[in-house]
Amino acid sequence: MLLGNLKKMSVSAPSGQVQYSLNLGDENVALNDLLGKKISLSLSGDIHCVHCGRQTKKSFNQGFCFPCFKKLAACDTCIMSPEKCHFHLGTCREPEWGEKYCMQDHYVYLANSSGLKVGITRGDQLPTRWIDQGATQARALFRVNNRRMSGLVETLFKTQVADKTNWRNMLKGSAAELDLEYEQERLIGLLYEGLDALQNEFGLQSITDLSDENETHQFTYPVLDYPTKVTSLNGDKTPDIEGVLMGIKGQYWMLDTGVINIRKYTGYQASFSF
Structure with a gap:
């Protein structure tokens, strides 16, 4: 069993064949090898900001605490609506960050x-x-x-x-x-x-x-079988999630019990077993 804070899955696509790795703290697991096998993900309820590390009751913008959400340029409205970028007006929340990532x-x-x-x-x-x-x-x-x-x-x-x-x-x-x-x-x-x-x-x-x-x-994704009906699994309401891994696409796991967006739970402390 692995234990740590969740991050979004790492991806690569040699020759267009998508490969996924689960990142949990300092550990990672090659997920393509687990297709067709039963896996388990348990969320403890502890959430830590991906920027400052402080514990937070709620995750904002996929992994940030509220203070960081309000002050970081990475969480500004122009990230979702880039045409609203205001760097040229001199009002960027973090000019050095904007210079590196936006300019x-x-x-x-x-x-x-x-x-x-x-x-x-x-x-x-x-x-x-x-x-x-x-x-x-x-x-x-x-x-x-x-x-x-x-x-x-x-x-x-x-x-x-x-x-x-x-x-x-x-x-x-x-x-x-x-x-x-x-x-x-x-x-x-x-x-x-x-x-x-x-x-x-x-x-x-x-x-x-x-x-x-x-x-x-x-791109070709590791999928054994696509669901005919997409049932979303909510890790906040049902923290213990398990099922047979039928496929991975985007940042989603497709289990025989439903689908879950792993990126949504960035910063959540979790345990993973297979």
């Missing part, structure tokens, strides 16, 4: 998880971001020079395509395969005037079109 190249991408969606991420988060969303296909559209610009481009694309994953549909199986190169050309054709307007305002180097140098990435 660097980001990517705007198309992905296919529960269907076509647009998203953004830092360059050092690829392909992790795609896998965490359960994408079976993904393709970068543009490289932009900061987080705010990625949000402005994403907002433009949201007029034509979703920016959210339907997690229930994602867990019911692989979405029908799409021609993401065709979708890229189609959407740019519809939105070129808005893209030109952004480049006129922020400079030609602010947005780099990756159409000619990009590829569509394909």
